[in-house]
Amino acid sequence: MHDKVLILGGGVAGCAASIALARKGRNVVLIEREPTPRHKVCGEFLSGEALVDLHALGLDVAALGAVPIDSVRLAAARRAAEAPLPFPAASLTRRALDSALIAQAVAAGVQVERGRSVQALSRTPANLWQATLDDGATHEASTAFLATGKHDLRGHARPKDPQQWVAFKMYFRLAPGQAAALAGASELMLYPGGYGGIQPVEGGIANLCCVVQRRHLARAGYRWEGFLAKMQRECPHLAMRLHGAEPLLARPIAITHIPYGYIRRTTENGLYCIGDQAAVIPSFTGDGISIALHTARCAAAAYLASVPAPVFQARLRSALLFQMRLAELAADGLNNSFARAVLPFCLRVWPGVMRVTAALTRVAQHSAVDPQVAVS
Numbered sequence: 001m002h003d004k005v006l007i008l009g010g011g012v013a014g015c016a017a018s019i020a021l022a023r024k025g026r027n028v029v030l031i032e033r034e035p036t037p038r039h040k041v042c043g044e045f046l047s048g049e050a051l052v053d054l055h056a057l058g059l060d061v062a063a064l065g066a067v068p069i070d071s072v073r074l075a076a077a078r079r080a081a082e083a084p085l086p087f088p089a090a091s092l093t094r095r096a097l098d099s100a101l102i103a104q105a106v107a108a109g110v111q112v113e114r115g116r117s118v119q120a121l122s123r124t125p126a127n128l129w130q131a132t133l134d135d136g137a138t139h140e141a142s143t144a145f146l147a148t149g150k151h152d153l154r155g156h157a158r159p160k161d162p163q164q165w166v167a168f169k170m171y172f173r174l175a176p177g178q179a180a181a182l183a184g185a186s187e188l189m190l191y192p193g194g195y196g197g198i199q200p201v202e203g204g205i206a207n208l209c210c211v212v213q214r215r216h217l218a219r220a221g222y223r224w225e226g227f228l229a230k231m232q233r234e235c236p237h238l239a240m241r242l243h244g245a246e247p248l249l250a251r252p253i254a255i256t257h258i259p260y261g262y263i264r265r266t267t268e269n270g271l272y273c274i275g276d277q278a279a280v281i282p283s284f285t286g287d288g289i290s291i292a293l294h295t296a297r298c299a300a301a302a303y304l305a306s307v308p309a310p311v312f313q314a315r316l317r318s319a320l321l322f323q324m325r326l327a328e329l330a331a332d333g334l335n336n337s338f339a340r341a342v343l344p345f346c347l348r349v350w351p352g353v354m355r356v357t358a359a360l361t362r363v364a365q366h367s368a369v370d371p372q373v374a375v376s
């Protein structure tokens with residue numbers, strides 16, 4: 001029982017932690033509520049750090065069809081500025097990424113239970129963690145990893161999102177000229193109340209992923225069609241990209257409640273919180289997957305070195321704090337009408353700023369929580 005580890009949620013963080021623990025001989029049970037990987041709201045940008053971690057987990061993203069991304073463009077109103085990325089990057093659909101991660105977990109010997117949803121996580125009188133599944137079945141272990149991403153378990157909820165963010169993702173087949181113009185680039189577009197990104201993914205298609213505060217969505221009648229038209233009016237660069245484009249999903253995928261800037265302060269003994277359950281970085285950084293992989297790797301290392309979960313969680317928080325606060329500051333800047341007006345112009349004059357911001361808002365590999373340091 002003491003060697004058994006429960007991992008709740010089989011997305012990026014849950015799979016990464018389960019692979020790391022299974023490779024060290026632990027008896028790992030991973031519970032994932034979706035029977036098969038599906039589309040998730042995500043810009044699908046893989047930063048350099050994410051690529052390093054995925055490679056270490058045994059994933060060959062190029063073989064999965066990942067598209068190399070080497071530059072970033074920022075567009076607001078009628079201006080756009082471009083800068084080369086200061087690190088290698090790629091894009092890959094979450095469906096492809098999550099499928100490959102689950103397959104890798106199975107290959108590492110993880111007992112994967114798919115299509116099973118955790119309804120509750122509680123303590124037994126014997127001080128074990130008990131996960132109760134939707135059919136009433138239970139799993140018990142002395143250690144659990146909470147990796148349910150955007151979804152909170154009752155009793156373990158993250159704070160409310162005061163800005164009431166709403167996020168959408170839609171795939172498009174762009175007109176040939178626009179697809180060629182977008183090739184190799186990740187484009188960030190600013191508009192009142194939010195921002196969006198468009199970039200190529202495998203299969204010759206493009207992913208448009210955008211966030212907006214609920215009160216701004218209200219002005220578009222809470223409808224995707226109205227919001228898409230409003231974004232294009234406010235950001236003609238996007239209108240140009242989508243001219244002649246064919247939407248590929250019947251309707252966009254949407255989520256609400258995104259507590260940007262959240263970093264978990266503490267946890268209980270034996271419960272390691274990872275991925276979006278540990279920290280939620282503003283999406284424009286394209287660093288959430290990297291943080292999910294990083295927190296999973298650090299939590300697995302901490303558990304293996306017998307670092308208590310509350311000690312790990314506090315150290316992880318300090319390690320991520322600077323990057324998170326900087327990303328939040330930058331996000332506030334993007335949301336300011338004066339900044340929207342002058343940013344592309346400034347970036348054209350001094351494109352280095354974009355590279356510096358991109359580099360500073362990365363989760364640095366050196367900010368790993370060294371378990372040996374954590375115990376001493």
Ligand SMILES: Cc1cc2nc3c(=O)[nH]c(=O)nc-3n(C[C@H](O)[C@H](O)[C@H](O)COP(=O)(O)OP(=O)(O)OC[C@H]3O[C@@H](n4cnc5c(N)ncnc54)[C@H](O)[C@@H]3O)c2cc1C
Pocket residue numbers: 008009010011012013014031032033034040041042043044045046047050116117118119147148149150151153167168209210211258274275276277283286287288289290292
């Ligand atoms: C609009 C937007 C755009 C983004 N764009 C990017 C980007 O371009 N690049 C980037 O790096 N990051 C991006 N992110 C962030 C990134 O998507 C997340 O940070 C990352 O997916 C977190 O990984 P995770 O493992 O914590 O959660 P997830 O990958 O979401 O995995 C959680 C898993 O838990 C499962 N689950 C949930 N509840 C239960 C339950 N009760 N029982 C069992 N299983 C459960 C879910 O089905 C899911 O598979 C973006 C986020 C948003 C909101």
